Amino acid sequence: MRLAVSLILLLASVAPCQNTVSVALNYNYNGIAHSGETGQPDAPNGFRSISDRALDFTAGVPGDPVFTRFSLVTTPGALDMVHLGNRDTVNNGNWAFDPMANGNNVGIQPAWLQNANQAGAQTTVVANPIPLGINSSASVLFHVSNGGGSCDVTFAYVSGQTSVHTIVAPDWFGGSHAGRDSVDQANAGGNLRLTEVVINLSSYAGEAVSQIAFSNRSNSNAGYGIYGVNVDAEVSPQGVQPIPLQYNWNGIVHTGEALQPDAPNGYRSIADRGLDFTAGVPNHALFSGFEPVDVPGVLDVVMLGNRNTVASGSFVFDATPDGDDIGTQPAWLPNVNVTGPQTTVLPQPILLDSTSVASVLFQMTHGGGVFDVTFAFTTGSITASMRGSDWLGGPFVATGNVDRALPGLPLRIDTDTVDLSLLAGFVLTSITFSNLSNPNGNLAILAANVTGCLACANPAVITNLGGGDGPMIQTLSTGNLGCPLDWTVTGATPSTALGLWAVGLGTASLPLSVVFSPCTSTIHVASPTIVSAAVDGLGATTISLPLVTDPSVCGTTVTAQYAELQSSPCPLRLSDALSITIGN
Numbered sequence: 001m002r003l004a005v006s007l008i009l010l011l012a013s014v015a016p017c018q019n020t021v022s023v024a025l026n027y028n029y030n031g032i033a034h035s036g037e038t039g040q041p042d043a044p045n046g047f048r049s050i051s052d053r054a055l056d057f058t059a060g061v062p063g064d065p066v067f068t069r070f071s072l073v074t075t076p077g078a079l080d081m082v083h084l085g086n087r088d089t090v091n092n093g094n095w096a097f098d099p100m101a102n103g104n105n106v107g108i109q110p111a112w113l114q115n116a117n118q119a120g121a122q123t124t125v126v127a128n129p130i131p132l133g134i135n136s137s138a139s140v141l142f143h144v145s146n147g148g149g150s151c152d153v154t155f156a157y158v159s160g161q162t163s164v165h166t167i168v169a170p171d172w173f174g175g176s177h178a179g180r181d182s183v184d185q186a187n188a189g190g191n192l193r194l195t196e197v198v199i200n201l202s203s204y205a206g207e208a209v210s211q212i213a214f215s216n217r218s219n220s221n222a223g224y225g226i227y228g229v230n231v232d233a234e235v236s237p238q239g240v241q242p243i244p245l246q247y248n249w250n251g252i253v254h255t256g257e258a259l260q261p262d263a264p265n266g267y268r269s270i271a272d273r274g275l276d277f278t279a280g281v282p283n284h285a286l287f288s289g290f291e292p293v294d295v296p297g298v299l300d301v302v303m304l305g306n307r308n309t310v311a312s313g314s315f316v317f318d319a320t321p322d323g324d325d326i327g328t329q330p331a332w333l334p335n336v337n338v339t340g341p342q343t344t345v346l347p348q349p350i351l352l353d354s355t356s357v358a359s360v361l362f363q364m365t366h367g368g369g370v371f372d373v374t375f376a377f378t379t380g381s382i383t384a385s386m387r388g389s390d391w392l393g394g395p396f397v398a399t400g401n402v403d404r405a406l407p408g409l410p411l412r413i414d415t416d417t418v419d420l421s422l423l424a425g426f427v428l429t430s431i432t433f434s435n436l437s438n439p440n441g442n443l444a445i446l447a448a449n450v451t452g453c454l455a456c457a458n459p460a461v462i463t464n465l466g467g468g469d470g471p472m473i474q475t476l477s478t479g480n481l482g483c484p485l486d487w488t489v490t491g492a493t494p495s496t497a498l499g500l501w502a503v504g505l506g507t508a509s510l511p512l513s514v515v516f517s518p519c520t521s522t523i524h525v526a527s528p529t530i531v532s533a534a535v536d537g538l539g540a541t542t543i544s545l546p547l548v549t550d551p552s553v554c555g556t557t558v559t560a561q562y563a564e565l566q567s568s569p570c571p572l573r574l575s576d577a578l579s580i581t582i583g584n
Helices: none
Strands: 019-022 054-057 082-086 122-131 137-144 149-157 162-169 173-181 187-192 195-200 208-215 224-233 239-242 302-306 342-351 357-364 369-377 380-388 392-396 398-400 414-419 427-434 443-454 461-466 472-474 485-490 499-505 529-532 541-545 557-565 572-581
Touching: 019 472, 054 187, 082 122, 082 208, 122 224, 122 485, 137 149, 137 162, 162 195, 208 224, 302 342, 302 427, 342 443, 357 369, 357 380, 380 414, 427 443, 472 557, 472 572, 485 557, 485 572, 499 541, 541 557
Parallel strands: none
Antiparallel strands: 019 224, 054 173, 082 224, 122 208, 137 195, 137 224, 149 162, 149 208, 173 187, 239 443, 302 443, 342 427, 357 414, 357 443, 369 380, 369 427, 461 572, 472 485, 485 541, 499 529, 499 557, 557 572
């Protein structure tokens, strides 16, 4: 396909769609000081510093832009970081765990730490592999004690490929984030520094991240604390949007349309033949994703050409009805010359993404040829050329005898595709067909579709509302109209039959302690619909809502939260809640 680009687009003014996934890391260390974890250096399941200091979350996660970009552990008494190092040898061994409890600053080795040496590779298996696109990157939030240093981040992909990237941070002391000191006592201390490193993964577009590992620290005297990893995934899932074309010709034979060549509102061939849909749209893979017209007595193709001049004028409309093969000019055709341009204005514009393509289903008579398809956006347009062969000789049942529509030789249908991925973020508003190269032939466009989401006037907003006490929630949805909404939880009890999804419109904020006093989590789903959750052997579960194309839902907020029954003073475990406001 030749792409003849007449591009009048302000590319820099539109940012491609991105979808940020917060990875549920395989935490191995309780190294953040949360509420209730200070002043207890020997608590068997309590906090321990990775050296002599720690972040201070005793008043909750600070309202800091760095923290809001990542899904951090907000609950005390839980593993909350990936530690790369050895607490018994950090800082030249000055903070080696005490052999027995004595109440000083240095605590005993906690029950959750089987081996103090965590200097080897620390690996997270991604429960739901993250697809990468041409704009994908990963962000790592971490810091390094005792002088700073570097380490490697290795991404493994579903294909078996891996990529290794080195990240570097200075010494953790003296930053802008509240800190604690006195080793495991966690007394109020000086501020600490966090480093966010962005890793470009665009060269791995088409891959899917299945595993992330941290290894090879350069500073063996330091501890490394890794708190979060975000991956900007390829926009997925997406919708295939059939285009309601502005048809101008009744050129497919449907039930009741044959043998009526002079019917004032009936079928007319674009030349001397036509597709036979009297038994419905053929069950053929070529029609997958397309919605050709399957109703008699209506316009059903976009015709480019002139019936009175096609085939050197062999099929000029009769001036009066005479019952032969050639019919009169029908009432639905005010002008026999429809050489174009023929434009369809989209009733609902389509937002393109990094995987968008446009496909067209068409037929060409008398030797085939080339025609142009122009895609217009809110700012500018591009034009692509499509080529087709002569329509004779295909697998599709057809009619002959011009407008009489007797059984005829089978016909072929062509399809061509335009890659629109480089226009991610643009909003498609119309499609125009023009410039048929063969003056002796005609063109019938049967259907068209575009891969992308429908457009709203408002932006899509995806918000993690918090409120959970363990399981982590994320989404691969863009929140765009016309594409599915999905939520995935990791960290649930593997294969449990006691998991539930709560989904509802809007958001709420009800402390679960109002219902069950021992609970610390919060319900964020208003008037929920409860659905049983299918939790796999890795503790992951997903719920997906089918695409909605009605523009009246633009701006609607849908919230989901996972709940799990448990035998405990608090009978429910909750994930964080995640709301999606439908938009662009």
